[in-house]
Amino acid sequence: MLFPTIRFALFFMVTWGVLLGVRDRPVARRVVLLGASWAFYASWDWRWLALVWSMIGINHVAARGVAWSPTAGGRRLALVLGIGADLALLGTFKYYDFFAESVVGTLDLLGVQASVPLLQVALPLGISFLTFQAISYLVEVHRGVTVPAPLLDEAVWLSFFATVVSGPITRASELIPQLDRVPRATDPGASFALVLRGLFKKVVLASYLASSVVDEAFASPAAFSATEVLFAVYAYGALIYVDFSGYTDIARGVAGLLGFHLPENFDAPYRAASVQEFWTRWHMTLTRWLRDFLFTPLGLRYGRHRIIGPLLPLLIMLAAGLWHGAAWTFVVFGGIHGLALVAERADRLRRRRLGIGRPPDTLGRRVLRHVVTLQVVSLAWLFFRAESMSAAWAMLHRIATGPLATGQITALAALTVVGIYGLQLVRAPAVAERVQAWAGRTGPVPQAVGLAGALTVVDVLGPAGVAPFIYFGF
Known part of the structure; x- marks a missing residue:
């Protein structure tokens, strides 16, 4: 059915119309974009919003640790912990069952009977794209390419409904500066x-x-x-x-x-x-x-x-x-x-x-x-x-x-x-x-x-x- 495409178009049209009404209010524009993105994501499964919120919170805290830790070791530790948390979320939802089943299968070939509990949860929409974007943000903050963004800006970028499900994989340094532009189609x-x-x-x-x-x-x-x-x-x-x-x-x-x-x-x-x-x-x-x-x-x-x-x-x-x-x-x-x-x-x-x-x-x-x-x-x-x-x-x-x-x-x-x-x-x-x-x-x-x-x-x-x-x- 055409429903996924219609859903995408519907959220775009509503967002576009509301943005035109608040085009001169920067904070309101961000709130509208964020609300539309979260509503779009929740329309697939509202429980997945917890994943998006977790990644926003983790990377917001980690980015500040990377940028503001007084020592190089502290900055590196914040980077490792932030990336580790992102990968842990990705691994839990996407790879845990795969590796558990692979281990059980290998042991079975060796004649060893084993049982590992499986999560058997639905794969959250676009989790791989979210993870890569989040990691790029922390690494670019560590390299000095960008600075930690305000929480609202980071949330809008990481949740942006046009890219959240299948990319392109954007970077904070590319998209966040564009949030200050008046939402007007240039072409x-x-x-x-x-x-x-x-x-x-x-x-x-x-x-x-x-x-x-x-x-x-x-x-x-x-x-x-x-x-x-x-x-x-x-x-x-x-x-x-x-x-x-x-x-x-x-x-x-x-x-x-x-x-x-x-x-x-x-x-x-x-x-x-x-x-x-x-x-x-x-x-x-x-x-x-x-x-x-x-x-x-x-x-x-x-x-x-x-x-x-x-x-x-x-x-x-x-x-x-x-x-x-x-x-x-x-x-x-x-x-x-x-x-x-x-x-x-x-x-x-x-x-x-x-x-x-x-x-x-x-x-x-x-x-x-x-x-x-x-x-x-x-x-x-x-x-x-x-x-x-x-x-x-x-x-x-x-x-x-x-x-x-x-x-x-x-x-x-x-x-x-x-x-x-x-x-x-x-x-x-x-x-x-x-x-x-x-x-x-x-x-x-x-x-x-x-x-x-x-x-x-x-x-x-x-x-x-x-x-x-x-x-x-x-």
């Missing part, structure tokens, strides 16, 4: 264009691929040929892109209409000619977080270590995989990307050590790098989507041993998948940016007509029921 045409583009991606493209190709193939791979299962894997790569980037478009458009600028999160990721380049284009705010708060500090400490240094990308990507979900499939997803990054880094170091320059960037070599990168990324997506490790192996077994029939691949499905990948290769994002710029230059009447027409197209082309955004579960 309403471009913002509406972003929202409509996101709705089209999610409601039309993602829903179609999920219902017509991906879900059935992943649920019952034995009912499909090897070619059809392989096509479903590529279709899932296209699906998760339009689903996640669609949400980001909506979030950025809504934030723009409220007067906020959110960072970009996608830049034609399937144009990448290496796995490293893929991560500079995919979920860019997560990549930036991993770089600034894990890879760079760990690299400075362990970069020259004979064992840890070369394996550092693998260790970080394993952590990133586990961040996405508490299952071994996500660990394998991170491991595939990590091993690819290690291999690419080793090749660069080998060339540097031997004084071998990079070969000429001919069309053939670039196409080959694109193809290899796509295969690595698609293999990782297979594990990301699979419900379990056994389901992933069943998919791989069918691809390796099944017949090569293509009867269940429709022309429309093939055109949709090829179009999603292909448009990124021809710099379609630049076309979208020109459309947004045009929308911003037009008057209110053409904008209203265009908005109504686009919503009608989305409604006509979209299915009767639309699943929640994929990243709502992370």
Whole structure:
């Protein structure tokens, strides 16, 4: 059903209308944003508000300890305690049952009977994004990048309903200074264009691929040929892109209409000619977080270590995989990307050590790098989507041993998948940016007509029921 999207739109419209009434009262603007964000979060499950309030309180106290402790040791202790508390909340809700079941399973294989109580609680919405934002806040205060924010400002930033469920991962130093701006859309045409583009991606493209190709193939791979299962894997790569980037478009458009600028999160990721380049284009705010708060500090400490240094990308990507979900499939997803990054880094170091320059960037070599990168990324997506490790192996077994029939691949499905990948290769994002710029230059009447027409197209082309955004579960 379309209810999650309608709920998001409803909270935006109400918030926008109320903000216009208090636009000249800074404190009232913050209170309205905070109230709307908490109401939005509570509309999923009001009990989860306790988690949001706990994280706000913990990080408010910890940030002041980090900034105001008289000694370096005291500041470091406050930082460690604050990050530890954030990770403890994340671990309790998201990972406790996973690790408990893994320990029991391992002991069972060793012939040891054990029983561990499980929490079996629902995963709070967007807890991973909340945790990463909170940690970035404490680290930036410790580094002197930002100062402890007033409690109200911190609460508004950490709870902001446009980003709380699926990102982009924002930092206090980016969003909190924007709270003093009068809530006026600087470019309403471009913002509406972003929202409509996101709705089209999610409601039309993602829903179609999920219902017509991906879900059935992943649920019952034995009912499909090897070619059809392989096509479903590529279709899932296209699906998760339009689903996640669609949400980001909506979030950025809504934030723009409220007067906020959110960072970009996608830049034609399937144009990448290496796995490293893929991560500079995919979920860019997560990549930036991993770089600034894990890879760079760990690299400075362990970069020259004979064992840890070369394996550092693998260790970080394993952590990133586990961040996405508490299952071994996500660990394998991170491991595939990590091993690819290690291999690419080793090749660069080998060339540097031997004084071998990079070969000429001919069309053939670039196409080959694109193809290899796509295969690595698609293999990782297979594990990301699979419900379990056994389901992933069943998919791989069918691809390796099944017949090569293509009867269940429709022309429309093939055109949709090829179009999603292909448009990124021809710099379609630049076309979208020109459309947004045009929308911003037009008057209110053409904008209203265009908005109504686009919503009608989305409604006509979209299915009767639309699943929640994929990243709502992370």
